[in-house]
Amino acid sequence: MIVLRLALKSLANRWLTALLTVAAIAVSIMLLLGVEKVRIGARQSFADTISGTDLIVGARTGSLQLLLYSIFRIGNATNNITWASYDEIRQQPEVAWAVPLSLGDSHRGFRVLGTTGEYFTRYRYRRTHALEFAAGKPFEDLFDTVVGAEVAASLGYKLGDRIVIAHGLGSVSFVEHDDKPFRVSGILARTGTPVDRTVHVSLEAIEAIHVDWQGGARVPGQAVTADEVRKLDLKPKAITAALIGLKSRLATFRLQRAINDYPREALVAIIPGAALQELWGLVGIAETALTAVSWMVVATALLGLATMILTTLNERRREMAILRSVGARPATVLGLLSAEAGFLTLAGVLLGMALTYLGLVVARPVIDRLYGLNLAIDPPTWGEIGTLSAIVVAGVVAGLIPAIRAYRLSLADGMTVRT
Amino acid sequence: MADRAATTRLLEVEAVRYRWPGQGAFALEVPRLSMESGERLLLIGPSGTGKSTLLALVAGIVAPLEGHVRVLGEDIARLGASARDRFRAEHMGVVFQMFNLLPYGSAVDNVLLPLSFAPKRRARVGARSAQEAEARRLLERLGLNPTAIARRRAADLSVGQQQRVAAARALIGRPELMIADEPTSALDSDTRDQFLDLVFSELAGTGAGLLMVSHDAALAPRFDRVVRLTDILGGAGASRSAEAVA
Numbered sequence: 001m002i003v004l005r006l007a008l009k010s011l012a013n014r015w016l017t018a019l020l021t022v023a024a025i026a027v028s029i030m031l032l033l034g035v036e037k038v039r040i041g042a043r044q045s046f047a048d049t050i051s052g053t054d055l056i057v058g059a060r061t062g063s064l065q066l067l068l069y070s071i072f073r074i075g076n077a078t079n080n081i082t083w084a085s086y087d088e089i090r091q092q093p094e095v096a097w098a099v100p101l102s103l104g105d106s107h108r109g110f111r112v113l114g115t116t117g118e119y120f121t122r123y124r125y126r127r128t129h130a131l132e133f134a135a136g137k138p139f140e141d142l143f144d145t146v147v148g149a150e151v152a153a154s155l156g157y158k159l160g161d162r163i164v165i166a167h168g169l170g171s172v173s174f175v176e177h178d179d180k181p182f183r184v185s186g187i188l189a190r191t192g193t194p195v196d197r198t199v200h201v202s203l204e205a206i207e208a209i210h211v212d213w214q215g216g217a218r219v220p221g222q223a224v225t226a227d228e229v230r231k232l233d234l235k236p237k238a239i240t241a242a243l244i245g246l247k248s249r250l251a252t253f254r255l256q257r258a259i260n261d262y263p264r265e266a267l268v269a270i271i272p273g274a275a276l277q278e279l280w281g282l283v284g285i286a287e288t289a290l291t292a293v294s295w296m297v298v299a300t301a302l303l304g305l306a307t308m309i310l311t312t313l314n315e316r317r318r319e320m321a322i323l324r325s326v327g328a329r330p331a332t333v334l335g336l337l338s339a340e341a342g343f344l345t346l347a348g349v350l351l352g353m354a355l356t357y358l359g360l361v362v363a364r365p366v367i368d369r370l371y372g373l374n375l376a377i378d379p380p381t382w383g384e385i386g387t388l389s390a391i392v393v394a395g396v397v398a399g400l401i402p403a404i405r406a407y408r409l410s411l412a413d414g415m416t417v418r419t
Numbered sequence: 420m421a422d423r424a425a426t427t428r429l430l431e432v433e434a435v436r437y438r439w440p441g442q443g444a445f446a447l448e449v450p451r452l453s454m455e456s457g458e459r460l461l462l463i464g465p466s467g468t469g470k471s472t473l474l475a476l477v478a479g480i481v482a483p484l485e486g487h488v489r490v491l492g493e494d495i496a497r498l499g500a501s502a503r504d505r506f507r508a509e510h511m512g513v514v515f516q517m518f519n520l521l522p523y524g525s526a527v528d529n530v531l532l533p534l535s536f537a538p539k540r541r542a543r544v545g546a547r548s549a550q551e552a553e554a555r556r557l558l559e560r561l562g563l564n565p566t567a568i569a570r571r572r573a574a575d576l577s578v579g580q581q582q583r584v585a586a587a588r589a590l591i592g593r594p595e596l597m598i599a600d601e602p603t604s605a606l607d608s609d610t611r612d613q614f615l616d617l618v619f620s621e622l623a624g625t626g627a628g629l630l631m632v633s634h635d636a637a638l639a640p641r642f643d644r645v646v647r648l649t650d651i652l653g654g655a656g657a658s659r660s661a662e663a664v665a
Contacts (some may be wrong), residue, residue: 002528002535009523199541318518324480325515326588327508329501 003328007336010319011343014312018344021301021308025348026355028301029391033356033384039287041375045126046280048080049193050243050272050372051126054252057081057089057259058241060266067275068240070101073111073194077103080238086263089244092258094251097122102206102240105177107165107199110151113128114206114236120146122245125193135159136186139202142230144185150196152187159184163197165209177209180226204234244269251308299389301348302398305341309402313409314320316402320410333410334403341399345392351378353388427492429596429628430454430477430608435486435496437476447472449486452646454628456595458621461639462632464648470632473648474600477630478511479503493596499553508536512589512627516601519585522574526563528585529573530554533594540592557587561617579610586618597622599631605640615641 011018049069058066059079068074090098099122104113113119117138120131136159139146147157156165166176182201190196194205208229224232246252252271259269309316320333360377366374380388432452444562453591454460465468475481476488479495482503490511495503507513512533516592520529531554534541544553555565561583567575573584574583582602597618603611619641622629631642 002524002531005529006521006524006532010521013523319521321515322519322521323532324504325478325507325513326533327504329504331501332538 003323003332003336004341006367007340011340017308017311019069021305021344022351024304025298025301025345025395027299028294029349029352029388030355030359031297032387033353034359035290035294036384037356037360037375038052039290041373043280044372044376045192046283047273047276048126049276050125051127052122052245053243053272054246055244055256055259055269056241056272056275057086057244057267057269060268063257063268063270063275064279066241066268066270067279069103070243071194071272071294072115072236073103073198077240078264080240081242081267082238082265083236085262085267086239088241089242089262092255094246094248094255095244096247097245097252099123099243100203100236101241101243102236102238105165105167105206105209105242107151107163108155109358110148110155110197110199112165112199112201112206114203114239116203119200119243120188122243123195125191125195129191131191131195132189134187134189136184139185139200141183141185142202142205142227142234143180143182144202145182145205146186146188146200147184148188148196148198148200149190151199152184157184157187159187163199167202175295180209180229190369192368192371196369201235203239207234207236208232231336236240256313302345302391302394305344305395306398306401309337309341309399310405312404313402316406320406324410330410334400334407336397336402337406338396340390341403342396345395345398348395349388349392427456428453428489428631429456429458429488429491431489432473432477433487433489435476435483435488437472437481437483439472439481442536447476449476449651450471450653451561452651454596457622457628458642459622459625459629459643460631461642461645462630462648463634463636463639463645464632465634465641468648469652470648471600474598474630474632478513478598479507504535509539510532510595512591512594512597514585514589514597514599514602517578517581517605519588520573520576520581522572524573525570526558526573526576526580526584527551527565527569529555529584530557531593532588534592537592537594540594544592553591554587557591557621558584560621561587562613563587578605579614582606582614583617586614590618590621590627593625593627595627597627597629599629601633602631604633604635 022120052210056066056070059077059081060068061078065075069077086098087313089095097118099115099119103111105112120138123131133146134149134152136146145163149159161182162181164176165180180203188195211224211229211234223279244255246255256269256271259267316337324330324331357377364375364377367375430453432449434451435447435449437447460538462470462473472481476483479488479490479498480503482500483496486496487494490506493506495506498506520526521532524532531550534544534550541550544550555569558565558568563580563583568580573581578582582605586602591601603614606614613639618629632648
């Protein structure tokens, strides 16, 4: 149709402004889709921090607090579990495996986790991923340590390096266990979980470095050397928390109740998935804010589109008068203008989608490596298609603003074609 | 349509009153104006007297508040807005003073434009290839070299060339009435005479009538009939234009 062809030619004549408008819309769409991808990826990565564990047990506290200090290494435990209670839980017939966690020390700002070798085989993230060693192996000697990927990367550690663990959690500590240095026996591959920022030692090592300590300070005159400590009984008396795996998931709630009602000590057992959901609910405000910002950017781009068309209005008045003089109905002319807006928006949306996917393909490995954020490259969901269609409709509506104005002016112009 | 034109007048304006929206003071009143089929009528009056408004009423771009505007017997004042647009597309060709063309289209695109809105005119011209040939024929008849200008953007043509392309557009598909609003005022006198010669000879070929307004009384001898706008206006318009003449 000749009218459509002329409309396209008119658009082609304004290609630079049209291109910039399309680019602005494309960038806004990229932001919108990108934020959505990161949001979903972050939520997924978050939920994938720990899997395969059925219960986390700790001294009685809030479930979020237990999750934060046992898994995310944030905050402190107020109380410990006695080894006897842990041992009793471990003996329950439903329990397939149990991994003790002992926290409280640090190394240059990174948390130190005392655990058993089983931790490296039982811990799962992203549903099925097990921990892998980038170099070395689990601790064998009492003073062996396995460091997370980020610890190794930021402190430049390699196998065989000697490190000193500090008492307490400050990044600059004046009270160090410098009489009992550790040797790096293994470095873990990056996981994108707090494991990366953790220094792992054996439970016995945690006992060993505290054997001559009492009440948070070294007992004067009672120093025990690293060699002497090997001869002592290093069976821990207490741990901070424990990861529990069950033989059957069906037993989860029953055992959880049993632990919560444990008579000899105030304990709490949480289901990691549920606690993660609860925690995300708190963090989720940020995602809402991000989404709101990206919507505002989309609105800005559409306003830019309306402005761009408004600036061509004088030209359009003439176009309208000419088209009307040859018999075009006002609706046709109005339709042409808003179709142009819709066309530009559609082009922007498609370009934005293409750029988003291109960006994902390029940046995905880097983001995974640097931030442990696994961004999925999926075809657009129906929800996204709905959103994008709504944006195209909004573009058409934005185009109606100048179109209606041009129509009003052309009515007032009548037969007079103005410049 | 030709049979209807033969038995009825081409144009009959009767007791028309009009006011532009939002402008309370100025009202155009035309008690009576008529044209026979094929007649060439020149409407003379100084600017600001409502010439363009009258043409907008005849073309059906606007509808009068009262009265009748019959074109080929059809009272377009009684038609709805889209029906008026359709009627204009089928039966009238319009030429403005200047800026007649969509600047990005070629000369041929512009000539063919009305056919998009007028199925009967389109049918009269014929199939797609015939349409293009007819556009070229008209351009040639109006003294343009179609091969030289057909593919050029309308904006690149001279004003004289643009007016001829506009005339070709008004004539394609043989509408019964050509309406021209000062089509020659942007042209120098040589080009003006040549333009009118070409338009008149083409009109003679199709038997279409011409309603043209101008402030230039020198054109009068070339027309069948000349009407002074002040003579046909009534009411407020008349007094206002009387002042303008004085």
